[in-house]
Amino acid sequence: MNAVSLLAEIGDVGRDRWRGGYSRHVFEPAETELREWFTEQARRRGLDVETDRNGNLWAWSGMPGPGAVVTGSHLDSVPGGGAFDGPLGVVSALEAIHAVRGPAAVVVFAEEEGGRFGVPCLGSRLLTGSIDAERAVALKDPAGMSVAEAARSAGLDPARFGRDDEALSRIGTFVELHVEQGRGLVGLGSPVAVGSTVIAHGRWRFSFSGQGNHAGTTSMADRRDPMLPAAEVVSAARRVACRAEGARATVGRLVPRPGGTNVIASTVDLWLDARGGVPVDEIVAVAREAAAAEGCAVTVVEESASGEVTFDAGLRRALRSVLGDVPELPTGAGHDAAILAPHVPVAMLYVRNPTGISHAPEEFAEDADVEYGARALAAVLRDLST
Structure with a gap:
């Protein structure tokens, strides 16, 4: 063998x-x-x-x-x-x-x-x-x-x-x-x-909460959609990491609830994998600002970190x-x-x-x-x- x-x-x-x-x-x-x-x-x-x-x-x-x-x-x-x-x-x-x-x-x-x-x-x-x-x-x-x-x-x-x-x-x-x-x-x-x-690398969990609702009957002005600040974090992760030499940032997992095609999500969880000196605090600041603008709440938890x-x-x-x-x-x-x-x-x-x-x-x-x-x-x- x-x-x-x-x-x-x-x-x-x-x-x-x-x-x-x-x-x-x-x-x-x-x-x-x-x-x-x-x-x-x-x-x-x-x-x-x-x-x-x-x-x-x-x-x-x-x-x-x-x-x-x-x-x-x-x-x-x-x-x-x-x-x-x-x-x-x-x-x-x-x-x-x-x-x-x-x-x-x-x-x-x-x-x-x-x-x-x-x-x-x-x-x-x-x-x-x-x-x-x-x-x-x-x-x-x-x-x-x-x-x-x-x-x-x-x-x-x-x-x-x-x-x-x-x-x-x-x-x-x-x-x-x-x-x-x-x-x-x-x-x-x-x-x-x-x-x-x-x-160095670590993982952070971002949890956004808004208001679940009907995709067809809720006007755009009346929405508190946690998917929007979540999308801002995905974009910010790439943008922030590109400014730091040797850094890598990835959002590889995003979970909306309840997850229906015709449902505005009530919550969205996403996980940020950040390595090589990514300034995670900048991404967290984007998350908080975007959540507030959409009328949503956000919590951020460090799940693991290694130098x-x-x-x-x-x-x-x-x-x-x-x-x-x-x-x-x-x-x-x-x-x-x-x-x-x-x-x-x-x-x-x-x-x-x-x-x-x-x-x-x-x-x-x-x-x-x-x-x-x-x-x-x-x-x-x-x-x-x-």
Whole structure:
């Protein structure tokens, strides 16, 4: 078995016939099926599998203990995501773990994308204590189910969620392999790169409320339509981000209620994803001004925020000494590795993506590059364990 074959094994799990690509959300059937698949694959390799108190999966080679070499990624996806984001790191880790001399583990973090409950890297944030457990278990998905309810349905006890010093202390070094989510490697002549930094990023929820009414009988002058200030925020996000070098701002999700074609919405929620120094306060000011002009109210809640992360310099040198003069690349994508970085030495490997597209069905990596990445990860892990 190799990494390409392992990816092919899960190629039909969670296919999204409406969006295209894959929708694999934490504790839902597709992601649960992938957890079961991972457990089976790990046990075939003689690994001992356990689920920690926060829903993260660990497959151990040797006795768990301090100083272990740990690798892995995630199995969940964004709605309609690609085949490689997350699973590539997991299958590569399963193939590479045999190279470690000493205690080692493959970890699968829960809810990395935030595709169900809105907060990215939820499993690693809980593990490290960078999110309050009481807040985390109260998060709800679009259907109104809370993290606590979903966790119980998966056989977990949400009362035990929170910082896990025992699990954290076992990690001596953590290396995450991931498909590149951009075009940095295209044209550089290398199938892999070492990660250097992750830019600052966060998510904000804007909730506009107005007056729901009939689309045909309500005059334009009598409307308090929350869709209008919401539209102003969508436009302002692009405008404000374009003025800040290296910044990115996106509104990828907007939910009107009740959502009828011939109904003026009563409320509109939208989510702003802002990265790389976007002055979010300017966008908030636009929202408040536009809401007031339409006779609507608005509340803004920061759902998550992470500062810029620089990966461990010594580990980066170690990886490049093993792999040769491969490029170092920054990224605008968030990762569990970035959440762990303030607590343990962390490094990242990126595998070339010739399309440069991610979080979409067109995300891709060549078979040869997938296998090269798995071998590179094995070489790195072997070196770190000696």
